[in-house]
Amino acid sequence: xxxxxxxxxVVLAGNRALFGPPPREVLDPVPxxxxxxxxxxxxxxxxxxxxxxxxxxxxxxxxxLVTLETDExxxxxxxxxxxxxxxxxxxxxxxxxxxxxYLEGVxxxxxxxxxxxxxxxxxxxxxxxxxxxxxxETG
Numbered sequence: 664x665x666x667x668x669x670x671x672x673v674v675l676a677g678n679r680a681l682f683g684p685p686p687r688e689v690l691d692p693v694p695x696x697x698x699x700x701x702x703x704x705x706x707x708x709x710x711x712x713x714x715x716x717x718x719x720x721x722x723x724x725x726x727x728l729v730t731l732e733t734d735e736x737x738x739x740x741x742x743x744x745x746x747x748x749x750x751x752x753x754x755x756x757x758x759x760x761x762x763x764x765y766l767e768g769v770x771x772x773x774x775x776x777x778x779x780x781x782x783x784x785x786x787x788x789x790x791x792x793x794x795x796x797x798x799x800e801t802g
Contacts, residue, residue, distance in 0.1 A: 668693040668701040673736050695734055702727045703796065710789060717778075717785040718761040718771050724792035725758060731799040739765055746792070754788035757781060 672693050674686045683689075706727065713720045722739035725746040730736050737745070743762035747755045760781075764774055771778060 666701060666705065668697045669730070669736055672698050676736070698734070698736075699731060699799075702730050706793060706796065710793070713785060713789055714782060716771055717757075717782060717789075718764050718769075718774070721758050721761045721785060721788055721792070722765055724789060724796070728792060728796050728799075731796060746795075749795075750788065750791050753784050754791045757784055757788045 671690055675690060675692060678685045678687050680686060706724070709720050709723055719739075722743055726737065726739055726742040729742040729745050740762050743758050747758045747762075750758060760778070764770075764778075
C-alpha cells in the first residue's frame with residue numbers, strides 16, 4: 664500500500680482521533696524516505712487517469728512536488744498555489760483552473776467543453792510537473 668505512508672503522515676499532522684487516543688500516542692512517524700518514495704510511486708497510475716480526471720491528477724502532481732520540496736503534505740489547493748508560478752503560462756492557467764474547480768466542487772465531467780478540450784494541454788502540464796518531480800531524490 665504505497666499510499667499508507669503519506670496517509671499516516673497526514674493523520675499524525677492532524678492528531679485527531681474519532682475514537683481512542685490521539686494518533687501520535689499510537690503511531691510512529693513515517694520515515695521521510697518512505698513518504699517520498701510513496702508519493703512518487705503513485706505517479707504512473709496518476710498519469711494513467713489523466714484523460715478521465717485531469718483536475719485531480721494535475722492537483723495531485725502539484726502536491727507531490729510540494730511534498731518532495733518541503734517534506735510536508737499540503738492541501739491540493741495550497742500545492743497548486745505554491746507550484747503554479749513556475750510553470751509555463753498554459754500549464755499555470757490549467758493548474759489554477761483545476762484548483763478553482765476543486766474548491767467549487769466541479770468535476771471534470773461537469774466542467775464543460777472548454778475543460779474537455781484542454782486534455783492535450785493537460786498532458787503538457789502533467790509533463791512539466793513530472794519533469795520537476797524527477798529532479799528530486801526520493802530516498
